[in-house]
Amino acid sequence: xxxxxxxxxxxxxxxxxxxxxxxxxxxxxxxxxxxxxxxxxxxxxxxxxxxxxxxxxxxxxxxxxxxxxxxxxxxxxxxxxxxxxxxxxxxxxxxxxxxxxxxxxxxxxxxxxxxxxxxxxxxxxxxxxxxxxxxxxxxxxxxxxxxxxxxxxxxxxxxxxxxxxxxxxxxxxxxxxxxxxxxxxxxxxxxxxxxxxxxxxxxxxxxxxxxxxxxxxxxxxxxxxxxxxxxxxxxxxxxxxxxxxxxxxxxxxxxxxxxxxxxxxxxxxxxxxxxxxxxx
Numbered sequence: 001x002x003x004x005x006x007x008x009x010x011x012x013x014x015x016x017x018x019x020x021x022x023x024x025x026x027x028x029x030x031x032x033x034x035x036x037x038x039x040x041x042x043x044x045x046x047x048x049x050x051x052x053x054x055x056x057x058x059x060x061x062x063x064x065x066x067x068x069x070x071x072x073x074x075x076x077x078x079x080x081x082x083x084x085x086x087x088x089x090x091x092x093x094x095x096x097x098x099x100x101x102x103x104x105x106x107x108x109x110x111x112x113x114x115x116x117x118x119x120x121x122x123x124x125x126x127x128x129x130x131x132x133x134x135x136x137x138x139x140x141x142x143x144x145x146x147x148x149x150x151x152x153x154x155x156x157x158x159x160x161x162x163x164x165x166x167x168x169x170x171x172x173x174x175x176x177x178x179x180x181x182x183x184x185x186x187x188x189x190x191x192x193x194x195x196x197x198x199x200x201x202x203x204x205x206x207x208x209x210x211x212x213x214x215x216x217x218x219x220x221x222x223x224x225x226x227x228x229x230x231x232x233x234x235x236x237x238x239x240x241x242x243x244x245x246x247x248x249x250x251x252x253x254x255x256x257x258x259x260x261x262x263x264x265x266x267x268x269x270x271x272x273x274x275x276x277x278x279x280x
Contacts, residue, residue, distance in 0.1 A: 011037070018033075021033055021036050021037070021040075022036075024036050024039070024040075048094070049093075049095055049148075049149055049150065049151055049167055049222075050095065050097055050148060051095065051097045051098070051099065051146065051147075051148065051150045051151075052090045052095045052097070052098045052099070052150055052151040052152070052153065053098070053099045053100075053101065053139065053142050053146075053150055053151070053152050053153070053223075054073075054083065054086055054087070054090075054098060054099070054100045054101070054152075054153045054154075054155050055101050055135060055138045055139065055152070055153070055154050055155050056071060056073040056083055056100050056101060056102055056103075056107075056110060056155030057071075057101050057102050057103035057107065057128075057129045057132075057133075057138055057155075058071075058072055058073075058103070058155065058156060069106075070106065070109055071102070071103060071106045071107065071109055071110055071155075072155070072156050072265065073086075073110070073155035073156055074106075074109055074110060074113065075265070075271065077158065077265075077274055077275065077278055078275075078278060078280070081113065082155065082156060082158060082265060083100075083110065083114070083155055084114075084120070085158055085280070086153050086155065086157070086158075087114075087117070087120055087122060087124075088120065089163065090151060090153065090163070091120065091121060091122060092163070093151075093163045093164050093167070095151060096121060096122050096123055097122075097123050097125075098117065098122055098123070098124055098125070099124075099125050099126075099127060099142045099145055099146075100114075100124055100125070100126050100127070100155075101126075101127045101128075101129060101138045101139070101141055101142060102126055102127070102128055102129070103128070103129055103132070104128055104129060104130060104131070107126070107128055110126070111126055125145065127141040127142050127145070128141075129141060131235065131236075132236055133235040133236050133237070134235065134236035134237045134238045134239075135154070135237075135238050135239040135240065136231050136232055136237035136238055136239045136242050136243050137231075137232075137235040137236050137237045139152070139228075139231060139239065140228070140231045140237075143228045143231070146225050146228060147225070148225060149170070149222065149223065149224050149225065150222075150223055150225070151163065151166075151167070151220075151221070151222060151223075152220070152221040152222070152223050153219070153220050153221075154219035154220070154264075156219075156264060156265045156266060157218065157219040157220060157262070157263070157264055157265070158261070158262070158263045158265065158274060158278060159180070159182075159218060159220060159258075159260060159261065159262045159263070160260030160261040160262075160279070160280075161180060161218075161220060161258050161260050161262075162258070162260075163220075165256075166178065166180060166220070166222055166256055166258075167222060169198075169222075169254070169256045170222035170254065170256075173198055173199075173254035174254075175199070175224075175247075175251075175252050175253055175254035176223075176224045176226055176227055176230075176247060176252040176253070177221055177222070177223050177224065177227050177244075177247055177252065177253050177254070178221060178222040178223075178253075178254040178255070178256050179193070179200065179217055179218070179220075179221050179244065179253060179254070179255055179256065180217075180218040180219070180220040180221065180256050180257075180258055181193060181195075181215040181216065181217065181218055181255045181256060181257045181258070182215065182216060182218040182257070182258060182259075182262045183214055183215060183216075183257075183259070184214075184216050192204050192205075192214075192215070192216050192217075193215050193216070193217065193248075193255055195215065195255050195257075198254050198255060198256075199248075199251060199253070199254060199255070200244075200247075200248045200253040200254065200255045201248060201251075202245075202248055203217075203240075203244045203245045203247075203248040203253065204245070205238070205240040205241050205244075205245075215255065215257055217240065217244070218258070218262055218264075219264060227243070227247075230243055230246065230247070231243060261277070261278065261279065263278065
């Protein structure tokens with residue numbers, strides 16, 4: 001997809017607005033007043049993503065004994081469940097229609113706690129995995145409910161990330177799917193990528209060699225609805241093994257690196273770090 005061009009425009013602003021405009025210039029993402037005005041306009045006039053999907057049905061075997069009684073995404077961090085942190089972050093970019101995929105065994109813990117989502121200003125719809133289906137199988141359960149591009153979030157991930165920036169990045173990328181990427185030295189625990197520009201040209205899940213080092217899949221995505229037609233029919237099926245590598249080979253997977261806090265809460269050791277370090 002060709003990136004949009006730019007046209008020169010001269011505008012006049014009230015003097016009292018200039019300090020507010022200058023306050024959002026950070027020298028990196030927003031470099032000057034012109035860029036700041038473009039940023040503000042894009043937030044108000046840019047593409048609106050109206051739905052999100054959260055995969056919250058994982059069994060959380062590595063998080064036992066916590067997950068004998070609670071789904072992993074209901075484990076508390078700073079006084080509220082992991083899932084609530086995620087839902088509030090999604091709500092922060094104006095997305096209120098959220099599909100939550102839950103497990104059959106402990107899924108009622110989520111539905112009882114959040115209900116229809118109205119107390120959080122959300123409209124929550126629940127989809128239950130009949131059996132553990134993997135990330136691709138879990139996503140397939142919402143196929144009939146999706147009618148446009150959507151934000152996809154793994155239910156055990158906490159991240160300080162600019163979701164608006166991710167949405168804009170995906171629109172400009174021309175890709176079918178955009179994966180957020182973060183740096184880690186524990187490459188063997190995650191999906192490792194090779195980037196060429198903003199395109200992921202290779203994706204290897206939990207590699208056994210250090211072929212690629214540095215950037216790994218962070219578990220947050222922007223997804224076009226066409227991805228639903230690429231999901232395998234068999235279960236269990238994994239996005240990381242059965243979908244993302246194929247999209248990378250076809251040049252349809254973009255990579256969005258970010259440097260904010262990120263935790264994949266998959267072990268008690270990581271959970272202990274989160275309790276000490278997480279800052280919203």
